[in-house]
Amino acid sequence: MLTRDKIAEALNDVLVPGITYSIIRMNLVQDITITEASVKIVLASTALNENAQVWIKEKISELIKKLDKAVDIEVEFIEKRPLELNSVNNIIAVMSGKGGVGKSLVTGLTAIALCRQGYTVGILDADITGPSIPKMFGISTNPQGNESGILPVLSANGIEIISINLFLPSEDEAVIWRGPLIGKAITQFWEDVLWGKLDYLLIDLPPGTADAPLTALQVLPVSGAIIVFTPQDLTTMIVKKAVKMAQQMNKPVLGVVENMSYLYVPEIRKQIEIFGKSRGDEMSKAAGAPLLAKIPIDPKLALLCDEGHIERYDSEILTSFSKALQNALRS
Secondary structure, rough: OOOHHHHHHHHHHOOOOOOEEEEOOOOOOEEEOOOOEEEEEEEOOOOHHHHHHHHHHHHHHHHHHHHHHOOEEEEEEEEEOOHOOEEEEEEEEOOOEEEEEEEEHHHHHHHHHHHHHOOOOOEEEEOOOOOHHHHHOOOOOOOOOOOEEEOOOOOOOOOOEEOHHHHHHOOOOOOOOHHHHHHHHHHHHHHOOOOEEHHHHEOOOOOOOHHHHHHOOOOOHEEEEEEEOOOOOOHHHHHHHHHHHHOOOOOOEEEEEOOOOOEEEOOOEEOOOOOOOHHHHHHHEEEEEOOOOOOOOOOOHHHHHHHHHHHHOHHHHHHHHHHHHHHHOOO
16 A cells, blocks of 8 residues: 555655755655545656656656556646755854965865764855865866756765856856855855755855855854864954854854864974964854864875865864764754
């Protein structure tokens, strides 16, 4: 006998062309109706071109026929906006008061840490004029979709990613836009991308406290922020502004991360503080949040990022960061 659970289990094997996640995971299944002789399945057509819709319809019929050969099957597509379908449990903004401190690196490592813990994760690269997420993850595929929505691109380990660089003719093409256009692009990445069901969506914010990060914090239902900084005195002064921005907008600071904290030289077994003494405790106190990690200058990590293989990175620092992040998210 056919049941909703059996049908849903079968539909979980129907993958969305171009993203290889199921129509269940992407939240496209809107209704399942079962009678004695028929099954009707209503799907959202969001981000699915005509060929994709035909393929999905045929695949559904094939799988349900395996459950019951005699049943009549009807598949109907209806229009829905991505914003109506997306189910994102937590949105974390990765931010700083200035550029060059490694927000994208920390965003990438955070995504990897959460992914390895078994969570479903996406990255919205909101650094429109300086996007580096696709490069780190080795992604150059153009996103697919239609006029109703856009599909994110998957990393090697299944992290959903959207970035302006994926829409450009070449990765070194400059995006020369004024503030309102940048803000509109960030809004569209949230409202027009089919993220589906995610445990965590990470927002790699542009530096500063002006239009772009302000738009992201206002438009997106951000549940918390991670503040990134480096040990220099000038950097910490500016980054405190980002902490205050998050606090003034009622976005809790989940933790702080000190990047480029030191360089470990194995030959002499010594940590060299190239950019000055660590300010991790100071920044943690200023933010009223835990110090999640002190990330060193690691040539191995830099090389993996350059080669597009950041997901291969593994170290005691990443393990420690993952545990601290898990504790911060639970509290």
